[in-house]
Amino acid sequence: MTARIGVVTFPGSLDDRDARRAVRRAGAEPVELWHDDASLHGVDGVVLPGGFSYGDYLRCGAIARFAPVMRQIIEAAGRGLPVLGICNGFQILCEAHLLPGALARNAGLHFVTRDVTIRIENDTSAWTRQYRAGQHIRVVLKSGEGAYMADPQTLASIEANGQVLARYASGNPNGSQRDIAGVISEAGNVAGLMPHPEHAIDELTGPSADGIGFFASVLQAVAIR
Template structure:
């Protein structure tokens, strides 16, 4: 049976269509989920896409965290549902306390839009199991508030538990502490990533096909997950 991956649309989402396309290219069925509906429609995984949910008023992701659909996602993630938050989705995951830390204004106070090399540090997650440890991938980054910060104890804990999923290589585009580009929760089913893997899934439009691995990884994970 084809896996069904939900893609949430919030007011201000920009990359929900791209995320749905990436899911389809990976071989799954994308299911569009609406922010105002507290229903996941039986999906096997969820993607929180990039953009500016609710206009990024208050803080990025601060309002989206209270959307009706997030109530269901928070509960389901706690029960093991794979959830990937991309850019604004990463910010929402932090605001929802599904991931630690926060994403703040880029240190240089400029928006960054460029192709970025990442090093995959952790392959034991639902979203990175098709990569090799230390593999370098080329993924676009585009953010104004992508600087990952956390207190020293949290950063040390992430390092010690192997929960830093990816780091920036060849220059840090936003000043993120310890060059962190992506992290995971303890269970490995929730991943937040600031760069945009959904924009690196086709030769025609992406700088590489490296982003596809995030979406094929969750399909591999779901095959190995008992019903």
């Protein structure tokens, strides 16, 4: 049976279409989820895409966190449902306390749009098992509030637990602590990533096809779940 991966559209989401395309390219069936949905329609995994949900009012992700669909996602994530937040989706997962830390304004104040190389640090998670630890992949970064921040105790514990998913490996573009580009929950099913793997699934339109591994990984994780 084909895995069904939901992609949530919030008012102000931008990258839901590319996320659905990446899900389809990886061999799964993308399912459109709406921010106001009271059900996840039985999906096997969820992607929270990039964009500017609710206009980024208050703080990035702060309003989206209280969307009806998020109530379902928080509950399902607690039961092990794979969830990937990309860019704004990462901010939403931090605001929802599904991931440790927070994303703050880029150190240089500029909105950074560039191709970056990141190093995969954890290759056992639901979203990265098709990579190998230490592998470098080329993806797109486009964010204004992408500086990963956490207090020293949290940083020490996520390092010790292997919860750093990926680090920037071509210079630190935004002031993220310890060059962190993505983190994962303690249980390994909820992941957040600032750069965009869904824009890097095709060499014709992206910097590489490296990003497809996130979507192929979750297919594998769902199959054995």
